[in-house]
């Protein structure tokens with residue numbers, strides 16, 4: 001009987017079978033990339049120099065995270081045990097949820113927000129509690145406060161938020177942390193550099209606050225996969241148990257100090273994007289396109305029922321933008337990443353042409 005042939009196939013956990021699938025539209029992106037909020041240009045030349053010097057022999061070693069964590073922690077004014085480097089912020093989110101969320105726990109989220117929070121939560125046994133932002137897509141502070149229960153175990157806030165570009169104030173975030181001392185408040189500062197406000201100064205001391213940062217956006221290192229989580233050592237020790245010791249590869253670790261050092265490049269890129277955003281927002285306003293205020297390197301615009309056609313026309317003109325119309329409360333919305341002023345000239349030309357076509361089409365109906 002032991003060798004009997006069976007037609008049964010392995011089945012994953014019920015939770016995994018019910019998990020939401022997420023397939024980011026990463027195919028055919030050989031165009032102006034205004035669809036993923038990446039740096040649209042390149043990383044610091046200092047990082048490129050480090051990469052060029054990496055020997056074949058260096059790749060034979062397992063990556064050692066701790067010395068680089070110490071450098072990053074010192075830059076942030078924290079102790080090494082308060083900082084964990086991760087394979088992008090996505091891994092930080094995944095590991096944090098795996099560490100803290102179990103059955104009967106609740107993950108509290110304002111929506112719309114970054115999609116991966118729900119994806120990773122759906123692999124845990126916790127319940128996801130969402131709080132819908134009002135039509136202005138501003139941070140729904142009062143309703144989040146009211147949604148906290150004794151079961152709330154993690155509260156995930158992207159600040160600034162995507163896709164809305166809106167922000168929560170420092171006071172609001174601290175108030176949430178105080179109201180839910182049994183919960184980890186994760187403040188995801190992926191777009192920090194375009195905003196400037198942070199809770200990082202409290203990451204080591206506020207007992208239930210962890211702050212996430214990415215190197216995928218302003219630093220231009222999305223392909224290297226680098227993120228970090230900072231929080232009190234008492235919480236970070238649990239996160240480290242779940243985190244793979246090798247998930248940040250040696251190329252990423254080698255490049256990180258150079259990326260942090262080159263503040264000149266970072267400041268230049270951020271300044272360029274902010275100037276480009278001001279110009280682009282003025283263009284949108286002049287064209288009568290409704291938009292939401294943004295504290296980031298992207299703008300959410302309301303195209304209405306023709307959103308899919310708009311995205312198609314932009315792509316045909318060589319500009320990739322992201323349809324967010326299926327995000328909660330974002331009917332008809334498209335998110336447009338901001339690049340340099342030079343790059344945005346092409347985006348403006350494509351936008352004006354697309355609007356002309358759409359307006360002619362809707363005039364015919």
Ligand SMILES: Cc1ncc(COP(=O)(O)O)c(C=O)c1O
Pocket residue numbers: 036037087088089090091114158161162188190213214215216222226227
């Ligand atoms: C709010 C937010 N957090 C995290 C990420 C992903 O960061 P990473 O590339 O470091 O995984 C994104 C990417 O779009 C994001 O918008």
